[in-house]
Amino acid sequence: MRWYHEITPVEKRTLWSCFGGWALDAVDTQVFSLVIPSLLATWSISKGQAGLIGGATLVAGALGGLLAGILSDRVGRVRALQITVIWFSLFTFLSAFAQSFEQLLVLKALQGVGFGGEWTAGAVLLSETMNPKHRGKAMGIVQSAWGFGWGAAVLLYMAVFSFASPQWAWRVLFAIGLVPALLVLYLRRNVVEPPREPQVARDDVAPRGTFGIAAGIFDPAVIRTTLVGGLIGLGAHGGYHAITTWLPTYLKTERHLSVLGTGGYLAVVIVAFIAGCFLSAWLQDRIGRRWNVILFAVCCAVMVNIYTFLPIGDTTMLILSFPLGLFSAGIPATLGALFNELYPQGVRGTGVGFCYNFGRIVSAGFPVLIGHMSASMSLGAALGIDAGVAYGLVVVAALMLPNTRGRLVPAPQPGSVRNDAPAASRN
Template sequence: MNWYRDISTAEKRTLWGCFAGWALDGVDTQLFSLVIPTLLVTWGIGKGQAGLIGGATLVAGALGGLLAGWLSDRYGRVRALQITVIWFSLFTFLSAFAQNFEQLLVLKALQGLGFGGEWTAGAVLLSETIRAQHRGKAMGIVQSAWGFGWAGAVLLYTVTFTWISPEWAWRVLFAIGAVPALLVLYVRRSIKEPPRAPVLRDPGQVRATASHIFDRSVIRTTIVGALIGVGAHGGYHAITTWLPTYLKTERHLSVLGTGAYLTVMITAFIAGCFVSAWLQDRIGRRRNVILFAVCCAATVNLYTFLPMGNTAMLILSFPLGLFAAGIPATLGALFNELYPQGIRGTGVGFCYNFGRIVSAGFPVLVGHMGNSMPLGSALGIDAGIAYGLVVVAALMLPETKGRKLAAAEPAGSAASTASNASAAPVARRV
């Protein structure tokens, strides 16, 4: 942890502010998956309706990420972070008072806007605050906060459902979701807005807009970054959606519903983020993404093609969770280093969240392929396609490790070559 002693107080405050935001975001989001069984019984809704709520939250989260990126470019990183934290806290709290399925569906979708936006706003803020040589480590550590939030949600669920009847316990859990709003007080007092590019002097220039991520100077970066987002999220969602079903229905394994399995997966996620955080500042963003993608594809195929029992599956869950976490732990630093300051939030929001939207097709593809072949084979092929896309796309990007973001070029400056994408223009003459 020598690097942590090297960074300034302002960097540390930003690091822990973003960490807390993402952890609390994880708590609020994971609570729904834990109370689904209670809602099925209490309200008598079907699994399809519960799935619709979860799906609506994820889609809204992707849209929120796109919107938050634009907000951070227009109104500032800190302000966008405050807005998103208040937003998801408010609608998580209001979900506690939902009286029927329709109301909860709307409220959870609105919560999703803040949930998706908080990652984008926080990632851009942290990337512009932490010095280049430690950016990967800081971004990876913040990504691990999701695992701590996941564990926190399980703990809150256990305590609440132990002391309160189920028909009221889930409402209490959602009401607790208002707590993250208090984080805004810390953000307002302790976190400073990163320096911005100089104000435009030429009246013939305009501020960058969302459409500028499709300018000729950065369109290749946007397309390739979006492909990485598609592959990374596609592989992850295919695994988390279908692997439990495959292991339970075709391998007839019983350990999936145990606390041991949940503990292994949460621990593996946190460990994967820390390993990725350390590696990406040593071997670079491209090599790190490629390494974890190849390892993910290999581990999934070991899962689906090797005969194993409960103990072997539990052991293999750790490397699978570790490798799956390593890719998103790299994306924050990578995507931020690909764009100039004026459109950085928009670019990061698009690459990450476009991938989340399109990745919904990968679980569907597994299900479709599973009609004509064993589910394990369909899952292995699908994961191979997703992570193969990550590898190919990563090979098309320049290495960005060590790129300085604070020295962003003024809007309207000349574009540089791919060797320094951070100097791409962020405004055009009209």
């Protein structure tokens, strides 16, 4: 951790603010996957309907991520982060009062808008604040916050379900989702806006308006990056959300684990996820973002199919949970640095928001598809097939991008979004 002592107080405050925001976001989001069995029983809904709630949240998250990217290019990274944190906290809290499947569907979709937006605003803020040689490590550490938040969600789940009946416990968990709004108070006092490049501040943003900023990522100079980045986002989110949405239900309904047993298995995956983020953080600053993504995608595709297809016992499954969690962490821990290093500042927030969140629109079909596929095959088989296809797409798309490592694209010339400097260093 020698590098941590080299960064400035401003970089440290920004790092931990983004870390806290992402961890709290994970708590709010992961609670849903843990309470699916309770929702199935409370409202007698099908697995397909439960998957639809998860899918709607992902679609809304994609829209929120894109909107937050545009917003951060318009009003600044810090202000956009504040808005998204308040948004997802409020609608998670309101979800506790849903009286029907339809109401919960709408509230979770609205929560997803803030969920997707928070990552985008925070990733761009951290990328522009950190020293380039430490950007990958900082992004990886912030991504590990998802594991800490996931772990906190599991602990809350076990604690609340130990004293409250299932029909009330899930409401208590959603109500706790208001807590992240307190982070805004810290953001207002301790985190500063990164400086704008002179050309961006003078010409690139305000005159073009919101539509111009959004359209800028489809400029001929960067459209290939936008399309390929979107495919990576699709595969990464498709595989990851297929696993995290249905893994608790798979362990409970097909492996017949108790609530405590499910928590024990998830604990291994979560610890491994955190370790994988730290490994990815260290590795991506050495071999570059592209090869790091490919390495972890291949390993994850192999592991998830071993985990779900082979006739293995509980002990072996517990052991294999560690590499599954480790490899699933490497891709999201790399995407923040990768996407930020492909766009100029004037459209960076929009570009990062699109690449990371576009995949959520289409990948929202993965949880829904798994739910429907499980009607004609085992849930584990449906999970393994969908995740394998998703991670294969990541590998193919990543091969089409340059291997970025530490360089941000400078501001474009007036009236254009041209990339006149190399988007990234290449190995």
